Amino acid sequence: MAAAPQVGGLADTVFDFAEEDPHRIALARKDEDGRWQDVTAAAFRDEVLALAKGLIAHGVRFGDRVALMSRTRYEWTLFDLALWTVGAQSVPIYPTSSAEQVLWMLHDAEVAAVMVEHEDHAMTIGSVIDRLPNLKRLWQLDADVVRELVEAGAQVDDEVVHRHRRAVTPESVATVIYTSGTTGRPKGCMITHANFMFEADTMVARWHPVFRSKPGDEAATLLFLPLAHVFGRMVEIAALRGRVKLGHQPELSAKALMPDLVAFRPTFILAVPYIFEKVFNAARRKAEAEGRVGPFDRSVEVAVKYAEAMEERAFGKGPGPSAGLRMQHQFFDKVVYRKVREAMGGRVRHAMSGGSGMARRLGLFFAGAGVAVYEGYGLTETTAAATANPPERTRYGTVGRPIPGSTVHIAQDGEVWVHGANVFSRYLGDPEATGAVLHDGWLATGDLGALDEDGYLTITGRKKEILVTSGGKSVSPGGLEERVRAHPLVAQCIVVGNDRPYIAALVTVDQEAVEHWLAMQGRAPMRAAELVRDPDLEMEVRRAVVAANTAVSQAESIRTFRILAHQFSEEHGLLTPSLKLKRKAIETAYAAEVDALYR
Template identity: 80%
Template sequence: MREFTNPAVATPPPVGGLADAVFDNARDDARHVVFGRKGADGRWRDVTAAQFRDEVQRLAKGLLAQGVRFGDRVAIMSRTRYEWTLFDFALWTVGAQVVPVYPTSSAEQVLWMLHDSGVSAAMVEHEDHAMTIGSVVDRLPQLRRLWQLDADAVGELTAAGEHLDDEVVDRHRRAITPDSIATIIYTSGTTGRPKGCLISHANLMFEADTVIARWDPVFRRRRGDEPATLLFLPLAHVFGRMVEVACVRGRIKIGHQPNLNATALLPDLAAFRPTFILAVPYIFEKIFQAGLRKAERSGKDGPFEKAVDVAVRYAEALEAKSFGRGPGPSAALRMQHQLYDKLVYAKVREAMGGRVRYAMSGGSAMDRRLGLFFFGAGVSVLEGYGLTETTAAITANPPERTRFGTVGQAIPGTTVHIAEDGEVWVKGGNIFQGYLNNPKATDETLHEGWLATGDLGSLDEDGYLTITGRKKEILVTSGGKSVSPAQLEERVRDHPLVAQCIVVGNDRPYIAALVTLDSDAVEHWLAMREKPSLSPAELVRDPDLETEVRRAVVAANTLVSQAESIRTFRILAHQFSEEHGLLTPSLKLKRKAIEGVYAAEVEALYRS
């Protein structure tokens, strides 16, 4: 199949903007709980639709009083927290355009984004962020205001706007139209300077309303079991922003968690008890590996592995049945599944709060077997695919017919097309408006409503998309063999000891790889084998560990021909990090930067 179109189920309203939902919610059901907010004492407190509306309105007045005007661009640099969402909707209420900035961004990255977008004001989370902007402020002549959340920016602005009437805010809100720009989100910049994607109110409304309507089982209200999600994705990323907007428009309770590490996240999942979560594959990998390590420490790794096998086979049987290709799980398999549900699967669900039945995954590819395991364990992980330019998801797996290992079908109201060279082209109401200050890049990407994604993929007979690599990342060996590194890297990463893998070989005689290690997994691996703790330099030379990584490479090589296989590899002592400029804020590999920093190691891979 070369093209798949999914009929629309939602259209953006002909008038108004994103902030209208806040005021409509309060008018229609003032006491409905729309947020859970964690206090300094660690307790979660409810925020009603009326309370949120009032906070948004007061903050919007303050922004107007402090000089923010319709069409102004205002940056937000913070981790995921309630105040980010509050600022988003207050800024959208007065017609401002929000420029999100990753809290880990360097001074030079901040300078580029704030200068390119011409922001007139910025809100930061704490003093470190303020100092980052302060270090480049002399090169930002348009920046007039800087507020700091941890210095009571909300209170300061609220007080500043007390003298203004509500009508002043309402006039600004009524002036917003669906085609007004809501946000400028900068791409991660794996191959150059980030580009500012112009995303309209209509783009976000179309995306959010489509997701809520089509994936109704995920968001449906049940008596005594109101839908809720804990948002821990970065709000600087388009996926997190779409979730934020969808929850407000769908009147779904949302909580915020700023820390992605398990120590902070797991207790909040237990306390907030979401009904669904939205995450990247890394989170599901960590949950699975934590369960496996716990089983190994207690000497129950055999039963755990058996439980995994049962879950996978059970899920495969359900998957086949949903496509009319099988009768479903056998009676014997159902009995085994029921046994392990009490012993293993319930504990996996409990780690996510106990109420989660659905999850959405994006950002990178999820291993098919991992998706099957979670489905068999009672959590349906719906994998999707999208870009900043598509306002998050352009494809996603439907809940009733999930095909694991794919990124699903085009979401309703969109079309996916595979070009002659294998590139994925898409069109629909969620396609962005172009790149800020970059007509050349816009013309290269947008073609009469079609977006050329730069990704390579294929559609199966049912219109399910599989992403096979990036067009610009195709390696060509000196022998002329074209190799897509993505599937090799993902399969190597499936090994629990591997944190990252980058495949090299452009203009080289064969394919090779650099591999980094997961420190937690390695520590557990050493303890289980009663090995002494080793320094990073000692670890990379450990023959047993090298054997484990070699197994991962051999498994990856089964996916490709001999000419495309990884011939040799090197284990590195340290992981690639954003701090050292080797990862984007969304954790994508910066290939050129990595190959530059590790040029000596790459050369060593090709010495005879």
């Protein structure tokens, strides 16, 4: 268990790192030609100090709140550390946020300055700036603002910055992160330096196989999660505090991400299940296109059986893989699993997954293929992970045990409660909302779950998302949706049925997967309007629904479904920035389609 920090703040990490090991590689960033260039601990410290001086020269003071609106890139981490160096509080904003969302967060947080990535973001701020009397500065990364700030601070004495840094205590607020808001207005979670230091240090210490590498093989991770999300910020901080080489990738799409994984060659990644699904589905499509889908599917079965046998041995319930299974596994490691690992850069042996549930079978496949995925669970209010699977005893299909120093309790109504030094202090300016979720240091998460006999947590749904049919049957939609999505052609699924006679679903398809599926059948590409009426596609989706229904009672099963022409998107207000479904918004937008399911 990581000790609770007694003094200092997050910025000390950078200065201590540079003092102890100035020539060690701390980060890497792309140059103008797209090549990765290493940044030493000393060089990064100098950049942070120079930018901190510029912030002071531009009027940023201790306790000021400064918003960061950008994709995941090197400069975000640079600004984060510079702001913490002067005792300011960063307010992350998703780069896809609307003008009204931006207005609410900047006004609620009384933000004094904003750093944006490019002109589009600047125009979004500009459209509401007349309603933000506290906003004094607007900086734009792509307008070379880092150089401008560094030049402005050239005359500021180093000691002025260090006085600010030494005034930061663990209890100081480091950041105000707004919840993604599936319902209602987002609330600002006030997270302290102590919250982040405890969380990051606990993860690095307990999950040392992830954050440490073998001698001579430098530990490295490529951060592609949004830094506006608490999971991404935890990765940023844990990498610096754990002395792990950190790179940034601004695009979460597989097309942009996969080449950078190959070029950067991380030793571990932290991701959401979507990334692992994409890697798996791309590998299977490639095998199918090459006429090798049979061997690939056999390799999947072998990987799953191998990982299950290893899991049973870890829990004292079996001897481990048989000699025959080991031989099959060894064969497929050379012809299949190695290629899956190479798609992630070739060095990845560990990964952590969070944000939503991962199918047990998918986790077992990656474990059998040589990439151990440790699934965890947490919220913004718990500074990322509250639970995670321990490396030596991973139970796939669960989100693991409480992280050291934390406790999980299941309330009488099934709600998950969490207690620990990673639990946030309060919501900004909202004591009523704070009092509704914090009870004597315990956080009522709003999630429903169960603990097994070994203390492993399984999340079963959200309290607010429970559907109640007109017949009085309560249904948690999450598990059903996850099982339907397991089909390679399905992109998204939303289960409906509140106050209706039975459960139904709206389904969207993965366009890339469908194009491949059509090609393998020797069929021409089809327009979306044609696809939704295609009987063969309907049959494939029906298979997914039938498979999902096998896990629930008849009253909880999906009776009918409809395939939609377009995926739910954040741009249309149907997904949160962390890709969660906005249920009410979707049901409103597709009210006619939902009604048609009950005619």
